[in-house]
Amino acid sequence: MVSEALNDALPQCGIRADSEDDQLAILTDLIAQTLCDRNPGFREVIERGGHQQVTRLIEDVLRRGRPLPDKVRAIMLRTNTDIHLVASALGDCLVSAPDEAPGLLIPAQLADGKSGRARLKGVLRHRAAVVGHAVPAHEAAASARSASRLLDLASPHDGPEAGVMFVDDHLSALLLLQDESLSRTLIARHLSPLAGLTPERCERLEATLLAWLGGMGAPEVAKALSIHPQTVRYRMRQLEKLFGSRLRDPRTRFEIEMALRSRQLMAGARRRRAAATRRPRAVGKARKALPRP
Numbered sequence: 001m002v003s004e005a006l007n008d009a010l011p012q013c014g015i016r017a018d019s020e021d022d023q024l025a026i027l028t029d030l031i032a033q034t035l036c037d038r039n040p041g042f043r044e045v046i047e048r049g050g051h052q053q054v055t056r057l058i059e060d061v062l063r064r065g066r067p068l069p070d071k072v073r074a075i076m077l078r079t080n081t082d083i084h085l086v087a088s089a090l091g092d093c094l095v096s097a098p099d100e101a102p103g104l105l106i107p108a109q110l111a112d113g114k115s116g117r118a119r120l121k122g123v124l125r126h127r128a129a130v131v132g133h134a135v136p137a138h139e140a141a142a143s144a145r146s147a148s149r150l151l152d153l154a155s156p157h158d159g160p161e162a163g164v165m166f167v168d169d170h171l172s173a174l175l176l177l178q179d180e181s182l183s184r185t186l187i188a189r190h191l192s193p194l195a196g197l198t199p200e201r202c203e204r205l206e207a208t209l210l211a212w213l214g215g216m217g218a219p220e221v222a223k224a225l226s227i228h229p230q231t232v233r234y235r236m237r238q239l240e241k242l243f244g245s246r247l248r249d250p251r252t253r254f255e256i257e258m259a260l261r262s263r264q265l266m267a268g269a270r271r272r273r274a275a276a277t278r279r280p281r282a283v284g285k286a287r288k289a290l291p292r293p
Contacts, residue, residue: 056094071108071134074144075120076101076151078128078158089123103144108134111166121164128162133171143167146174152269153177176262177269183262190252190259193242205242206260208235213257 075093077083080102087095087104094105110116111131120131130150132143146167153165153173167174176183194202211221218236222229239247246252 069107069109069137072105072137072140072143073108073111073134074132074140074147075104075106075124076130076132076144076147077103077124078151078162081158086123086127090120101144101148103147105140105144117164117166124164126162127158127164130165130167133167149174149177153265153272173261173265176258177265180266183259183266186255187259187263190246190256191263205235205239206263208232209239210257210260210264212236212239213253213260 077086080096080098083095083102083104087093090104090106090110092107092110096103111120111134128151130147132147135143150165150167150170150173153170191206194205197205207225208221211224212232216224218229218232221232225232243256246256
């Protein structure tokens, strides 16, 4: 099939090449240029350093005669230990280059449904890994960025305690953590009534307020926090004194909940980063930070 494609396409472009490898390289460049001309998003992928991956993908399609998947997902890994064994187990995927953040690019359907997730979890067992959201092939960098960001919240090391996380399950957390400067501003604006409290009292009131904002009544909050319903009512009276009418405004309640969840997520990310610095990483190439959009 590749020979037929090469023999048909190159003469029409007025190009001659002696060997099939030369022909393949030329045709690959032509296809990449055409995709860039037709889609600015694809050009952005090339300019951000994805040329090598794109070239391998096009060559693979030409050699095997398989169509490009409609959608793809990135899988970001904590280390590149045995990454080619993982790729071999998955079969239909691309592997990051040695100087890139450790990761894979897979057809999106490999992670669809319970069976797809179960297979990925089996292949990635004992690895700190994140499976990105499904995107068109030219937006693969977006899937890699979101997976890389979520990896900050995953286990800091490979090993028995590590596991696979899916971006699809953490979309709201990623949105809240997308801009930590804005999150800190939101926290300062809406959680200032708690600023003068001791850390222990602040933690107790935050947990109660977050559960209440989630639509729970006193009995449900008490059960969720393993405390007495009367304790919940007492804490809510304290919170009403601190926040006043703000707890009665729907928009403000929503933003207070966002601020509480942002602080919770940012604290978790700090703990994991601290844990990563205290314990040596598994043998393998460490992740390199991906460019921010």
